[in-house]
Amino acid sequence: MVVLREGMCPGLEEGLVRDLRAADIKTVEDLVSSDMEELAQKCSVSYKALFAIRRVLLAQHTAFPVSGADLYEELLSSTAILSTGNPSLDKLLDSGLYTGEITELSGGPGSGKSQVCFGVAVHISFHLKQSVIFIDTTGGFTASRLLQMLQTETRNTEEQMEALQRIHVFRLFDVYALLDCLYSLRGGGLQQASVGGGSVKAVIVDSVSAVISPLLGGKPNEGMSLMIQVAGVLKTMAKDFNVAALVTNYLTRSGGGEVQPGLGVSWSHIPRTRLLLERVDKAAVFSPSSLRSATLIKSSRQRCHIRAEFDLKWWSRSEDTSSSRKRKLEETDS
Template identity: 80%
Template sequence: MVVLRAGMCPGLDEGLVGDLRAAGIKTVEDVVSSDTEELAQRCNVSYKALFAIRRVLLAQHTAFPVSGADLYEELLSSTAIVSTGNPGLDKLLDSGLYTGEITELCGGPASGKSQVCFGVAVHVSCRLKQGVVFIDTTGGLSAGRLLQMLRAETSGVEEQMEALQRVRVFRLFSVFCLLDCLCELRGGGLQQAAAAAAGGGSVKALIVDSVSAVIAPLLGGKQNEGMSLMMQVAGVLKTMAKDFNVAALVTNHVTRGLGGELQPGLGASWGPVPRTRVLLERAEGAAGHTSVRAATLIKSSRRVRGPCRAFLK
């Protein structure tokens, strides 16, 4: 289900959304399955305006069939591989992050998820000279931390400042703010972020650290809206990755299964969203280093052979 929100299409403002909800119409499915003439009378809105809104919503949320050959040609022309800057992780991911796809890092506290995200942002902005959109939902990202990592990459102050300008940071602490931000980026904000990037590079990485921090509190029990919001976030992320040819990287928490094994959070409905999943764990004492993290490939659409585990410093 797709929850109705103001601004989803022309004419669908806050007032009309409120009237529709008062009439028991809360989702796009409710709108398209209702009698338009009767609904227009109940909401005191013109039939013509409501019919136009219904038509736009149908166009936005109806799938159109395409041939497998067309999909393959589109894949060849649009897919690029973005290095994470970590050789071990790149090898695990079959060369790096793939544009048009969502890659997920899952792990417990202090497993290194945010550290990997910071490293990707620094590498893409400094070495690849491309833009990065970094959505921070935990408050863990700071300009000082990015600058510290950039100083390890280059000693040039001007180059460091240019790299910082290529990273656009959004601090959001609710799923509603996250969804609004993603929709705004999809509607043109991503191109604006690219235009603002120093050196004229395009945005090649969209990072959300963490997606579960704002979604997990809304799941469970009778909170049906939380599941709907989660799938809306997933849909927008997928659309942006594909339409703008960017690599989407998100982080997720972990839970314990019945056998005590670690498994990604957000439940079975979220499982198909990322094309690739990597589990990060602390590897205390590995090779004499306490800061080593073990990365295990637990899901991949393309990996058929090669290493499924790597150690990251």
């Protein structure tokens, strides 16, 4: 409740404030919800002057009402859904990654988080012909891996190179560098990355926990503040520029021994959607399978705790197809 006082806006003088209070109009909310004609008579002021004061106070202190239908229409017109390239993951995510939102992949070592990020980047750059910002904080990014995936999609070297050029890579290894990069992207870097290569439709951070979690142990207050800054700039960037933000997170255990995404409760409210990735055959240490499971643990659109299996080789089938092609060529030559 905002109390009316002298000087809040032009025309709201001491005498008028006194008259308004005598008429039991003490707050901005009281004034804007009153009958202007009746109030003008009570306070011996012109209707036009009182209406002008009301209009200024509305602009300064209250939000203009928007209907739910208008908000929904705005959402439909601004939101795009980006396929991950993997049908099983798309089904879990209700068709794919939504622009304007943050989606999180959490999982332990070897769960396939980075491979999924690579696959998403390749799919958006090659099939959608849009640009991707890929922020690597672990040193796990390799261009050769992306090229291997692209070789599945096309044999044309020029097309492969064009797709690679649409993936803009930043290697950053502390939270301050990450923040500098995100602020720079929000301040104009996204538009620059869009020049000549389609607009930026996805920002991938692999991983957000690698640069934040070390600070939460030693200096928790400072770490928490930096984490909230990272979350804030990612959310505003996703919404203001209509991009999908995809981040990865590590796993930790709760007091009861349950596996859960890291970075604590405060971070858990940041992603709109969260997937937990796990290896299907955890016992196969020496010959690990490429099969992984994904469990939806947070969503505003789907029923949570639904699970699907997918194959990491979906984005790199060139290993199999190239081998079979090579064998066929050898058989033909012989």
